[in-house]
Amino acid sequence: MTNRSLVVVVDDDESVRESLPHLLREFGFVAHAFSSAEEFLASELLGRTGCLILDVAMPGMTGPDLQDELSRRRYAIPIVFITAHEDEAVPRRVLDAGAVECLFKPFSGRALREAVNTALRAG
Amino acid sequence: MQDEFREAIDTIPVIVWSALPDGSVDFLNRRWCDYTGISVDRASGSGWLSALHPGDRPHVTALWRSLLASREAGELEARLQRADGTFRWFAIHVVPVCDESGRVVKWYGQNTDIDDRKRTETLLAGEKRLLEMVALGAELPSVLDALCSFVDEASSGCHCSILLVESQSATVRHAAASSLPPDFTGAIDGRSVSVPYWGPCAVAIAHRTPVIVDDIGHDTRWAGSEWCQLALGAGLRSCWTTPILSQAGDPLGTFAIYHHQAGSPTPLQMDLIEQVTHIASIAVERERDVTRRRHVENDLRRSEALLAEAQRLSATGSFVWRVPQGEIVWSEQVYRIYEIDPALPVTFELVGTRIHPDEAAWFQELLGRASAEGRDLEFEHRLQMPDQSVKYLHVVAHAARGAGDQLEYIGAVQDVTERRRSEDALSKLRSELTHIARVTTLGALTASIAHEVNQPLSGIITNASTSLLMLDNDPPNIAGALESAERTIRDANRASQVLARLRTLFRKTATLSEPFDLNEAAREVLALSERELQRARVVVRAELAADLPAVVGDRVQLQQVVLNLVLNAAEAMGLVEDRPRLLVIQTGQEDGDRIRLTVRDCGAGFDPRLANRIFETFYTTKPDGMGVGLSISRSIIDRHQGRLWAEHHDGPGATFGFSIPRLPVLGRARKPDDPPNAPRSPVGGAIGEA
Numbered sequence: 001m002t003n004r005s006l007v008v009v010v011d012d013d014e015s016v017r018e019s020l021p022h023l024l025r026e027f028g029f030v031a032h033a034f035s036s037a038e039e040f041l042a043s044e045l046l047g048r049t050g051c052l053i054l055d056v057a058m059p060g061m062t063g064p065d066l067q068d069e070l071s072r073r074r075y076a077i078p079i080v081f082i083t084a085h086e087d088e089a090v091p092r093r094v095l096d097a098g099a100v101e102c103l104f105k106p107f108s109g110r111a112l113r114e115a116v117n118t119a120l121r122a123g
Numbered sequence: 124m125q126d127e128f129r130e131a132i133d134t135i136p137v138i139v140w141s142a143l144p145d146g147s148v149d150f151l152n153r154r155w156c157d158y159t160g161i162s163v164d165r166a167s168g169s170g171w172l173s174a175l176h177p178g179d180r181p182h183v184t185a186l187w188r189s190l191l192a193s194r195e196a197g198e199l200e201a202r203l204q205r206a207d208g209t210f211r212w213f214a215i216h217v218v219p220v221c222d223e224s225g226r227v228v229k230w231y232g233q234n235t236d237i238d239d240r241k242r243t244e245t246l247l248a249g250e251k252r253l254l255e256m257v258a259l260g261a262e263l264p265s266v267l268d269a270l271c272s273f274v275d276e277a278s279s280g281c282h283c284s285i286l287l288v289e290s291q292s293a294t295v296r297h298a299a300a301s302s303l304p305p306d307f308t309g310a311i312d313g314r315s316v317s318v319p320y321w322g323p324c325a326v327a328i329a330h331r332t333p334v335i336v337d338d339i340g341h342d343t344r345w346a347g348s349e350w351c352q353l354a355l356g357a358g359l360r361s362c363w364t365t366p367i368l369s370q371a372g373d374p375l376g377t378f379a380i381y382h383h384q385a386g387s388p389t390p391l392q393m394d395l396i397e398q399v400t401h402i403a404s405i406a407v408e409r410e411r412d413v414t415r416r417r418h419v420e421n422d423l424r425r426s427e428a429l430l431a432e433a434q435r436l437s438a439t440g441s442f443v444w445r446v447p448q449g450e451i452v453w454s455e456q457v458y459r460i461y462e463i464d465p466a467l468p469v470t471f472e473l474v475g476t477r478i479h480p481d482e483a484a485w486f487q488e489l490l491g492r493a494s495a496e497g498r499d500l501e502f503e504h505r506l507q508m509p510d511q512s513v514k515y516l517h518v519v520a521h522a523a524r525g526a527g528d529q530l531e532y533i534g535a536v537q538d539v540t541e542r543r544r545s546e547d548a549l550s551k552l553r554s555e556l557t558h559i560a561r562v563t564t565l566g567a568l569t570a571s572i573a574h575e576v577n578q579p580l581s582g583i584i585t586n587a588s589t590s591l592l593m594l595d596n597d598p599p600n601i602a603g604a605l606e607s608a609e610r611t612i613r614d615a616n617r618a619s620q621v622l623a624r625l626r627t628l629f630r631k632t633a634t635l636s637e638p639f640d641l642n643e644a645a646r647e648v649l650a651l652s653e654r655e656l657q658r659a660r661v662v663v664r665a666e667l668a669a670d671l672p673a674v675v676g677d678r679v680q681l682q683q684v685v686l687n688l689v690l691n692a693a694e695a696m697g698l699v700e701d702r703p704r705l706l707v708i709q710t711g712q713e714d715g716d717r718i719r720l721t722v723r724d725c726g727a728g729f730d731p732r733l734a735n736r737i738f739e740t741f742y743t744t745k746p747d748g749m750g751v752g753l754s755i756s757r758s759i760i761d762r763h764q765g766r767l768w769a770e771h772h773d774g775p776g777a778t779f780g781f782s783i784p785r786l787p788v789l790g791r792a793r794k795p796d797d798p799p800n801a802p803r804s805p806v807g808g809a810i811g812e813a
Contacts, residue, residue: 015582015614022607023585026592057574084577105581109588 006048007116009033010040010066011055011082016105020053020112027113037061041069049077051119053112056083056090056102064094071098078119082107138213138234140171144227146191155234160206176202176210187217194219194227200241203234211238242277246395249273253402263410267299267403270378274399275302278392280382282359284308285367285403286324287376293317295324295376303381307357311350316374322350323364324377331374333365333396338385360385365396367403375407431455438538442469444520446494446530460516460538462508479505479513484700485660497522497530503539503657515543582614638673638786641681641718642710648685649708659693659704666709673786674718676763681783684756684767688722688779695726695777702775713782717765721780728777729769756781 007029009020017033024031029051034040037054038061052070056063063081070077081094081102091102100122101115132139133153141150147168156162159174166174175183179201190197196218202210213234220229253273256266271283284300293316297308314321316328322345323334336342339360345351354362364379378400380388388396431454434440440457444450451469458465461477471490478486482504493500499521506514520534590607593600649656649663656663674681689706696704707723760767765783772778 013578013582015579015610015617016585019582019585019589019607019610019614022603023589023592026589082581084574084581086573105577106584107581108584109592112585 005050005120006030006032006045007051007053007120008040008045008049009053010035010037010058010063011053012036012058013055016055016082023109023112024053024116027109027116029116037063037066037069040066046075051100051116052077052079053116054079054081056081056094057085064090064097067094067097067099078122080112080115080119137236140232140234142230142232144191144230146187146230158205159203174203176204178202183215190217190219191230194221200237211236212241213237242391246277246398249277250398250402254405257402257406257409260413263406264298266406270399270403270406271299271302274380274395277395278380280384282381284379284381285376286311286379287367287407288316288328288374295328298376304357307353307359310353321348323362324379327364327366327377328374331366331368331372333363335387336362336364337387340385354381358383361387363388363392363396365400367400367407369404369408375404378403435459440536442520442532442534442536444532444534445525446497446532448529457536460514460536461506477506477508479507481505493520493522493532494530500532500534503543513540514538515540576618579614579618582617583611586611586614636675636677638675639678640671641674641720642667642671644678644682645685645708645710645720648682648689656689656693656706659697661693661696661704661706664705664707666707668709668711671710671712671718674783675786676783677759680759681763684759684781685720685722687756691779692722692724692726695724695728697726699726699775712785716785716787717782718785719780719782721778723772723776723778725774725776728771728775730771 005028007024009017009024009031011017011020011033012035014035017035021031021033032045034043036058040046040052054063054066061069063083067079070079079094079099081091081099082105083090083102084105086104094102100119103111103115135152136154138155138158139152140148140155142148148171149167151163151166151171155166155171159166161170161174164170172180172184183199183201186197186199196216198214198216200212200214203213204210214237215232215234217230217232219227220231222228253266253270256269267285271285274283275281282300282302284303285298286295287298288295294313295316296312297303300308311322311324314325316325320326320329323336327334336345339345339351339354339362342351359381361382361384362379364377366377367375369375378396380392380396434454434456438456438460440460441454442457443452449471451471451474453461453465453469455465461474463469463473463477467473475483486504489500489502499519501517501519503515503517506516508514515538517537517539518534520532523531523533525531586607590604590611593604593607645667646665649665685708689708692706693704696706702725705725707721709719709721709723711719713719757767760781760783763783765781767781768779770778770780
């Protein structure tokens with residue numbers, strides 16, 4: 001059950017990494033942030049993550065890459081994508097690949113909470 | 124006494140006679156018998172009439188009857204036949220003798236030989252008639268025919284011919300020979316005057332002297348020749364030929380008289396021949412002059428027609444402007460371009476009615492300058508037609524010194540309306556494309572801008588939401604909210620940094636770097652924009668420093684900067700009407716091994732307080748400007764380690780300029796005070812890669 005309440009943020013943008021966990025905690029979740037996909041894959045939180053908030057465009061492994069990698073490793077972690085690019089193709093692709101939601105930055109706190117709740121329910 | 128008197132009457136050199144009151148002749152002196160060979164017996168009564176030329180008989184008879192009736196003295200002229208058959212002219216005087224009662228008792232008559240006088244009169248009359256024909260411009264063949272007929276009449280029993288030399292083929296051809304057999308003339312026509320001496324006429328032409336053949340059958344010169352056979356075959360026995368010479372002494376042809384009897388010309392006939400050849404030479408020369416003039420006139424008319432056609436086809440007219448007299452002459456096509464009646468004389472007033480009102484002052488000034496300086500002109504201007512349509516003319520005029528060293532312009536006017544319209548359309552299209560290109564570039568940038576700005580915005584919203592939630596807690600988490608608010612501020616700062624960083628995107632293009640001559644590059648730009656500047660009626664003064672060292676950089680990009688400055692300057696002077704739109708472009712060397720280029724205008728200038736903002740992207744003072752030009756210029760100059768500046772003038776206008784490093788002298792040690800960012804490599808590589 002504790003597993004389910006762990007929300008992990010993976011974003012190369014520092015302001016997101018700093019602000020999002022605070023907000024998630026205010027919503028009552030346990031939150032942790034990583035600056036890259038590789039870092040997250042190597043962490044011990046991988047198996048305990050109830051919801052993943054994942055940036056699309058990152059240097060090195062991108063958000064969709066991580067989605068594929070998790071799927072390959074058979075980790076069924078519900079993913080909420082966030083992106084600053086207003087490109088319609090990306091959300092379609094990641095949603096097709098099983099993502100719960102794709103939020104365009106900047107997004108409201110309520111949109112985030114609803115997405116995370118949906119993700120945790122799905123998980 | 125009676126016998127003595129009779130002796131005297133018979134010996135005087137005139138014919139004397141008497142007649143009865145009824146007119147029948149009762150006495151003739153011996154001179155009559157000697158001359159006519161008719162005895163007194165046969166001539167008595169009215170027998171004398173048989174000596175009269177048949178043509179003269181009717182009028183002589185009529186006159187004689189009227190004298191008898193009126194009993195008055197009279198005089199008449201008639202031809203009497205001599206014993207040898209020839210006729211001579213005589214003047215016949217008749218006087219009546221009356222008794223006391225007034226009745227005629229006797230008629231006395233005297234016939235005087237006036238043949239020589241009469242002949243001279245006839246010749247003179249003939250000459251006068253022929254010269255009249257020549258003077259009145261009668262066709263040459265009819266003049267020459269008349270000439271031959273004249274000689275035929277003057278000396279009966281002869282055949283005349285006029286041969287003319289055809290100068291191009293150097294052959295002869297009969298121009299008149301009406302009474303000669305065609306077999307004879309036909310055999311001579313087309314003979315060469317140069318090669319063989321085929322006959323007397325050829326010799327007369329070759330030696331320019333008369334040739335008299337008094338007996339063709341016995342003349343050794345042509346014995347057995349083809350000509351001799353021909354002439355004898357035609358029954359001709361003598362040939363007197365004389366060359367017809369031009370005033371310059373060149374042979375034009377020959378005049379020849381043929382007889383059926385052998386014989387040589389009398390002095391009188393020689394005179395006649397001389398007279399006739401003289402008239403013939405006048406007639407032939409005149410004809411040739413007329414022909415030549417007609418050819419020249421035809422050629423002239425043809426070339427005029429060609430020129431007019433060429434002018435019409437190319438929509439180009441020509442004109443002459445004699446400056447001191449203020450006199451203008453237009454070709455037909457200029458009238459057509461101006462749509463003015465060609466019957467009207469051209470005046471500047473007339474021209475002024477067509478000059479486009481916007482250009483009237485400028486045109487006046489141009490004319491003033493042209494008449495004062497006398498330099499070649501080339502310009503474009505507009506006409507406004509009465510129907511308000513506009514024509515574009517391209518004018519080129521060469522200043523020349525005409526008669527009396529007076530200034531005159533000879534020039535061409537071309538209607539370039541069609542070309543200008545398509546150029547305008549093209550130029551509009553081009554500027555639209557440029558605009559689209561800019562917008563497209565901005566469109567491409569929008570995605571980057573959005574991404575870069577959305578990141579911190581996202582942070583701002585997240586932090587603000589967090590703050591609100593923390594403050595909404597019970598008790599409120601003040602410390603956490605403050606912390607979040609601070610992060611909000613930090614993200615907002617980040618957003619503005621993003622915008623600053625965007626500018627660096629402009630610089631992310633590889634730039635060529637090579638040494639080149641800035642003067643030459645500037646000249647190319649001026650050449651490129653010449654038409655644009657001319658259209659904006661900008662006068663360009665280039666003051667490019669001699670011996671300017673080469674600079675290093677991207678030639679094309681720096682030319683873009685120069686072009687931008689030049690076009691801005693032109694645009695800044697767009698509303699200037701009270702002074703020449705002078706643009707001065709200068710180059711020179713600055714201290715610290717830098718090369719400077721400045722562009723000065725006399726336009727609106729700018730507010731000095733805004734000097735720093737002018738170079739900002741999207742900042743513009745122009746109503747339709749994008750504000751991109753100068754900022755791109757500055758980014759280019761920055762990349763060249765250069766400086767771009769704007770100077771406000773106290774007077775009208777502004778100066779924009781830049782300076783960039785010159786090509787370093789190789790092998791020279793770098794001075795300690797050199798700026799650290801001076802280029803290290805003179806050639807190759809890329810500079811300014813952000």
